[in-house]
Amino acid sequence: MADFTDPREYEEKFDPRLYLETYFHLGSGSLADDFLRFVLENFNKTFKSGAVKGCTLIDVGTAPSIYQLLSACENFDDITVTWHTKRELQELQKWLNGEPDAFDWSSIVKHVCELEGNRMSPKEKEEKLRGKIKQVLMCDVSKTNPLAPHEGPNADCLLTTVCLEAACRSYESYGTALKNLSNLLKPKGHLLMAGDLGANYYEVGPNKVFSLPVNEKFLKEVISGSGYELVQLVSFGKPEDADFGSSDYEGFYFVHAQKI
Numbered sequence: 001m002a003d004f005t006d007p008r009e010y011e012e013k014f015d016p017r018l019y020l021e022t023y024f025h026l027g028s029g030s031l032a033d034d035f036l037r038f039v040l041e042n043f044n045k046t047f048k049s050g051a052v053k054g055c056t057l058i059d060v061g062t063a064p065s066i067y068q069l070l071s072a073c074e075n076f077d078d079i080t081v082t083w084h085t086k087r088e089l090q091e092l093q094k095w096l097n098g099e100p101d102a103f104d105w106s107s108i109v110k111h112v113c114e115l116e117g118n119r120m121s122p123k124e125k126e127e128k129l130r131g132k133i134k135q136v137l138m139c140d141v142s143k144t145n146p147l148a149p150h151e152g153p154n155a156d157c158l159l160t161t162v163c164l165e166a167a168c169r170s171y172e173s174y175g176t177a178l179k180n181l182s183n184l185l186k187p188k189g190h191l192l193m194a195g196d197l198g199a200n201y202y203e204v205g206p207n208k209v210f211s212l213p214v215n216e217k218f219l220k221e222v223i224s225g226s227g228y229e230l231v232q233l234v235s236f237g238k239p240e241d242a243d244f245g246s247s248d249y250e251g252f253y254f255v256h257a258q259k260i
């Protein structure tokens with residue numbers, strides 16, 4: 001039986017603004033500093049190499065974040081962002097609309113601009129990404145067509161960060177979700193995924209939010225068993241002196257795969 005997180009439970013436990021304030025100020029000393037540096041560097045390298053390019057990109061489980069798209073918008077002109085629960089969509093919309101009380105992504109945008117050689121200012125970078133986002137759609141990875149009722153655009157690239165570990169309650173359903181996502185991709189289309197290794201939870205305020213603990217062996221098996229060819233899997237192990245009570249994570253992963 002494939003099982004997935006109940007969206008009502010998710011909405012109750014996951015305060016999107018608190019999640020951003022807790023983990024997305026780069027340099028604040030949270031466990032996400034390592035995650036952000038690792039994942040942003042891998043996205044930067046992957047897109048800069050030219051190995052992943054095309055026209056359409058779908059980010060699965062975007063809301064409320066945008067950090068994962070900052071390098072992608074250099075290679076893709078038509079980006080679809082997605083949401084699963086209303087509260088996180090509202091937070092994302094504040095940024096999309098440039099509202100004064102939108103979350104301040106500046107520490108992260110500045111870091112990505114530095115990785116890219118400061119070709120543009122952080123303000124220009126945010127505007128560039130906003131201009132490339134053409135659609136905001138509801139997404140459910142448990143569905144055969146995760147963007148139903150919209151027909152998938154047959155994307156050149158799918159990107160997803162810290163999403164399947166939140167959505168999938170079992171290893172079987174993780175495989176089901178990956179197969180469902182492949183229905184949105186062109187043959188040979190690229191899948192880029194990043195997330196935590198070994199985490200059962202992470203804290204958002206007083207709540208422990210569920211995470212399915214995955215390891216590298218599982219990721220390799222589930223990717224090749226779900227219709228993709230693994231191109232690269234890189235990982236980052238939690239430093240021995242890291243002492244964060246906010247999650248029991250063991251490290252982070254970054255995956256590049258291609259639909260067969």
Ligand SMILES: C[S@@+](CC[C@H](N)C(=O)[O-])C[C@H]1O[C@@H](n2cnc3c(N)ncnc32)[C@H](O)[C@@H]1O
Pocket residue numbers: 004005010060061062063064065068083084085088139140141142160161162163164166167168
């Ligand atoms: C920890 S957040 C990650 C958000 C963002 N990708 C990031 O990297 O910060 C987990 C995301 O998974 C989404 N999610 C949970 N269940 C889902 C499902 N069945 N289908 C699609 N997304 C789902 C949540 O709504 C949330 O946006």
